[in-house]
Amino acid sequence: xxxxxPQYSREEAGEINQTLLAINFRITQNDRYVxxxxxxxxxxxxxxxxxxxxEHFSGLESLIIQLNNSSTxxxxxxxxxxxxxLLKEKIQxxxxxxxxxxxxxxxxxxxxxxxxHTLNSLLKESFNYxxxxxxxxxxxxxxxxxxxxxxxxSGKQKQFTLKKxxx
Numbered sequence: 767x768x769x770x771x772p773q774y775s776r777e778e779a780g781e782i783n784q785t786l787l788a789i790n791f792r793i794t795q796n797d798r799y800v801x802x803x804x805x806x807x808x809x810x811x812x813x814x815x816x817x818x819x820x821e822h823f824s825g826l827e828s829l830i831i832q833l834n835n836s837s838t839x840x841x842x843x844x845x846x847x848x849x850x851x852l853l854k855e856k857i858q859x860x861x862x863x864x865x866x867x868x869x870x871x872x873x874x875x876x877x878x879x880x881x882x883h884t885l886n887s888l889l890k891e892s893f894n895y896x897x898x899x900x901x902x903x904x905x906x907x908x909x910x911x912x913x914x915x916x917x918x919x920s921g922k923q924k925q926f927t928l929k930k931x932x933x
Contacts, residue, residue, distance in 0.1 A: 783808040787833050788845040788912035790876050790904050800826050801904025803912045804833050813931040814905035823860055828933055830864045844868040845915050847876040871911050878906040884913060888926045899930055
């Protein structure tokens, strides 16, 4: 009686790798800083990056293209903290050109206030030893939002690794 068995989607059964790229911005009059955080559930890896981008956000576009594994066994999504100024439309255009699913994150979730405690519970090794990564405030705020979005604060203790990603 196989008809009585619960039906699971490929995603629920763990057959599809869920990946998420969270993007955060700091825009000044002359500069556009991008902070990114990438979570790969199959690999149990967290990657963060920060860079100064140009007026066309070609670094952002490159980051999305590099991390988007468009295989049928992977589900890629972008969580973005959109700027509130004129650049909002430009960022949305880039996301649409890259043909990725994206969600607009809640600005309050993009905060690095509690990230040290959260990472010390998620990482295999102490976050206190990650000196270079600990200075990447924009990326850590994106990582905090990504962790919340994927509900990783419960049940995933000491399973993840954290690396710096370089474009």
